[in-house]
Amino acid sequence: MALACALAATLLPLAQHKAELTVKLPAGHPYRPGAARAQPSTDEKDEKCEDPEAGLRPSGADGPAVDRIKKRGYLIAGVDQNSYRWGYRNPATGKLEGFDIDLVTAIAEDILGADAKVVYRAIPTDQRIPALQQRKVDIIARTMTINCDRIEQVAFSTAYFQAGQQVLVPKGSSVTAFNDTLRGKRVCTAAGSTGEAELKKRSRGAKVTTVPNQLDCLVRLQLGEVDAVITDNALAAGQAAQDPSVTLVGEPFTEEPYGVAMNLEDEDLVRRVNKVLEDYRESGAWMKAYKRWLAADLKGIAGPPAPKYRTD
Known part of the structure; x- marks a missing residue:
């Protein structure tokens, strides 16, 4: 799937419940290999949370959440506008850019097609979960770590990046x-x-x-x-x-697998995003985004983290 070379972004405040503006998307852990794995950043894992990164199996099928987005005609994405290389407003162009923004583009185009539209909402770190629970956004793509605490509150895609x-x-x-x-x-x-x-x-x-x-x-x-x-x-x-x-x-002292977060009830959307990520990895789009946005500052990454899926 082609990624946009330039992205004209509309950013709405979190407090605004009604999406008023849309944007047309144009077509078109840093870890050291071989290094010892750091300790997980969550509390000690118990029997109920042995592997928070394990996600739902990917599927391209529609369901209630995907149908809701299609009927509305645009995706509502919670992002950051201040994280350089990840989600930030380019001062030269005024456009939102970054690794996470490219991923949102891919998700929107898969669900809505080449003429996909997105409404972006700037979400503070501590408002990411409430924004999903209150359905102010469909997805959060904002360097959000998958962990045992959070999977009780929101649903996650498989990991798309490993940080610490x-x-x-x-x-x-x-x-x-x-x-x-x-x-x-x-x-x-x-x-x-x-x-x-x-x-x-x-x-x-x-x-x-x-x-x-x-x-x-x-x-x-x-x-x-x-x-x-x-x-x-x-x-x-x-x-x-x-x-x-x-x-x-120093060295990274935790593991921080980033996932796209969604409402717990939106199982079909989680599976759809996992299907997008599967294609994103295999098509080379992930490496293209990495080289464009992250390689200069986060060297030595050979590819995306391998997805983990639940056995049930």
Whole structure:
């Protein structure tokens, strides 16, 4: 499936319930290979949650959720507009661009065809789950980690990217990793993020500040209001690309598999998105998007994570 070379985006605030504007889509973990696997970022897995990444088998069949989108005539997607390389507004063009935006394009075109339309809504990190539960959006494609807590609240596609929590600091900082060098330091993370969950479990003696969006942490770091940021290294790599005065330190200390999130009741949509992802991987579209958006900052990734499916 062809991906758009340019995307004219319409972005609506989360609080706006009625979709008023649409956009026509034109046609057209960073992990080191062989590295040891980090510990999962969720609580200890029990018998009820042995593998949160295992998703529903893919299917191209329509159902209530897909029919609802087709009848409406457009897809409503919750995205970020501040995550460089993932979902951000290009200041030169005013358009939304990034790895997640390309994926939304592919989903919309599969459901609605080449003339697909999308309404984008900017969703703060801690509002991703409520937005789906309240049906303000059909999908969330916003570097959202699949974990045991979240699969009880929303449904996920199979993983489309593998990231990990890491520490971002100014160059020359005494902080060396997610370790005791954080003791007494001011640390920023986004509310509702897996970074916040990790710091609640083990703060390393840091003084923790939370903000609505991860980019707010970078601003506070630049202003000297915090000493370090805890976030996914996929996001942090983009922030370091924006600001060469900051750098990632240490190693990733969690696993963060990103999935497209949907309402728990929309099983047919979950299966449809998994079918899109299956095609996206096999057609080479995933690698094309990776090379375009991420390869410069996240080197050494040979391909997408392999999908996992439930046995039932």
